Amino acid sequence: MKAGGSRFSPFDYSAQLRVGATGSPEGEAGDAQLPASSHAADFDRLADEMKAFLAAPRGLNDEERRQYNETLNRAVLGFMPEREQIYAVINDRLRRLRIHNQDGYQHPYQSLAEALFAEVIGLNVLELVLQHKDGLEEIQVVGTQIYEVRSGEAVISQHQFASVRDVERIQSNLVLYNNDRFTPRKRWAEVMLSDGSRVTMTGFGFTSKPTLTIRFFTVTSFGLAELCEPGYGTISQTMLSMLQAVLQARFNLIIIGPTNSGKTHLMKALIASLPDEERIITIEGRFEMMLGRDFPAKNIVEYEADEDDPQHQANRAFKLALRQSPQRIVHAEIRDSDANIYVRACTRGHSGSMTTVHANALEDVPETITDMCMLDGRGMNPERLTKRIAEYVVEIGIEMRNIKGRRVVSRLAEIGWADNEVKVREWAVYDEALEQWQYPQRPSQRARQKLARGGLFFD
Numbered sequence: 001m002k003a004g005g006s007r008f009s010p011f012d013y014s015a016q017l018r019v020g021a022t023g024s025p026e027g028e029a030g031d032a033q034l035p036a037s038s039h040a041a042d043f044d045r046l047a048d049e050m051k052a053f054l055a056a057p058r059g060l061n062d063e064e065r066r067q068y069n070e071t072l073n074r075a076v077l078g079f080m081p082e083r084e085q086i087y088a089v090i091n092d093r094l095r096r097l098r099i100h101n102q103d104g105y106q107h108p109y110q111s112l113a114e115a116l117f118a119e120v121i122g123l124n125v126l127e128l129v130l131q132h133k134d135g136l137e138e139i140q141v142v143g144t145q146i147y148e149v150r151s152g153e154a155v156i157s158q159h160q161f162a163s164v165r166d167v168e169r170i171q172s173n174l175v176l177y178n179n180d181r182f183t184p185r186k187r188w189a190e191v192m193l194s195d196g197s198r199v200t201m202t203g204f205g206f207t208s209k210p211t212l213t214i215r216f217f218t219v220t221s222f223g224l225a226e227l228c229e230p231g232y233g234t235i236s237q238t239m240l241s242m243l244q245a246v247l248q249a250r251f252n253l254i255i256i257g258p259t260n261s262g263k264t265h266l267m268k269a270l271i272a273s274l275p276d277e278e279r280i281i282t283i284e285g286r287f288e289m290m291l292g293r294d295f296p297a298k299n300i301v302e303y304e305a306d307e308d309d310p311q312h313q314a315n316r317a318f319k320l321a322l323r324q325s326p327q328r329i330v331h332a333e334i335r336d337s338d339a340n341i342y343v344r345a346c347t348r349g350h351s352g353s354m355t356t357v358h359a360n361a362l363e364d365v366p367e368t369i370t371d372m373c374m375l376d377g378r379g380m381n382p383e384r385l386t387k388r389i390a391e392y393v394v395e396i397g398i399e400m401r402n403i404k405g406r407r408v409v410s411r412l413a414e415i416g417w418a419d420n421e422v423k424v425r426e427w428a429v430y431d432e433a434l435e436q437w438q439y440p441q442r443p444s445q446r447a448r449q450k451l452a453r454g455g456l457f458f459d
Contacts, residue, residue: 043119069177071086072177075121076174078123083117083121087117090113094113094116119169123170124166126141135151136148138215139213140154142211149260151402152405164210171203171210175189187204188200188201198288201213223272224244234406234407236437243273249450249451252352253396256359256361257401261401267330267354268289274298274328279326279328280299280300280328281328281330282331283318284304285314287304303317307335315338318342327350328350333355334356335372339375343385343388343389346392347388347392369394373389390423391416396415397415398413410430411426412427412428413426414443427439
């Protein structure tokens with residue numbers, strides 16, 4: 001067999017395996033005398049052929065193609081039912097090509113099909129990490145180093161890649177099966193699965209080392225009451241009553257906290273507590289909350305904004321959303337370009353809306369949003385704008401933290417304006433020393449009046 005030359009054909013390769021490169025019957029010395037590098041090159045080309053076959057199936061319509069790509073992506077990410085399906089496809093393909101083995105090529109697998117599966121689908125050393133998938137929320141790869149995230153905490157894995165080439169192979173498989181690619185002008189890619197699992201990849205030229213972040217969808221149920229249970233310990237029973245009253249009274253909510261602190265889970269739990277008939281419109285950069293999937297009976301319209309596409313940016317989604325009779329607007333995260341529109345939405349009849357923002361503390365939230373609003377150059381008075389945001393846009397603030405392996409609402413507070421500055425009234429604060437919540441302040445007179453209009457009271 002020749003390592004180079006014309007385009008590799010699996011049919012020719014199958015014949016060569018059966019007859020031998022010199023024309024001698026299979027098993028005679030001719031094929032055995034080829035160098036190991038030649039056998040390895042033939043295996044690599046067979047693997048490339050198999051990748052191309054898997055990535056470009058014939059006879060599928062658009063929906064079937066989408067489902068097929070989803071199956072490929074899930075197989076690469078370690079989901080066993082999909083792995084079994086793709087292994088069966090590879091095995092069947094080899095049988096149809098009459099390729100049963102590769103004489104002279106050494107591999108640690110029981111069959112050629114298993115060796116090819118490991119090359120075109122397998123995750124290399126990440127397979128060992130996935131053997132302990134219970135509680136695994138995220139895998140973070142930087143170069144050859146691997147970190148495992150469990151209960152919101154990242155710890156260095158006992159496993160690591162032998163070389164960055166192994167990481168790049170996994171990246172190339174994922175982009176291929178997602179109809180995407182790395183190019184000199186685009187050294188990143190994202191894969192999103194229908195269950196919320198997500199892969200973010202970067203390569204040389206964009207980051208100093210290739211990176212791979214796999215975030216698994218691990219939550220299967222949502223509800224505020226569940227967050228009180230020992231398995232979560234996110235809120236207390238008293239806070240449950242407070243949050244239910246806040247929702248019914250239609251306060252506007254803001255949630256802050258670091259990555260993996262449970263912001264999205266809490267937001268979904270809050271939405272789960274709302275009546276199904278309430279019209280909710282969501283705006284996200286990526287479909288992560290999956291509200292339509294998890295709450296099929298709810299009256300929800302979900303927008304996915306693309307900041308790189310002028311026709312589908314967040315401000316366009318907001319303008320359309322405001323014409324669709326929303327009762328509440330749920331914005332995944334306030335960013336510079338849409339801060340002004342969200343502020344207007346919250347102050348013009350869409351009370352009970354909720355969002356998240358990057359801020360160090362609840363006290364910083366109004367000014368953080370003000371800074372974003374000022375970027376459009378309208379010449380607004382920053383102090384008046386901050387006062388308006390504090391009083392009407394972020395009435396209730398929730399601060400999330402990871403504390404000893406638990407995602408905890410560390411502060412539940414009322415945000416307001418007094419004496420020409422932002423004021424925060426802490427309704428609930430988590431005391432780490434006592435490992436329980438304290439309730440230092442009662443709602444303000446203004447908040448009590450709003451609660452009372454809905455027949456709601458709590459101390």
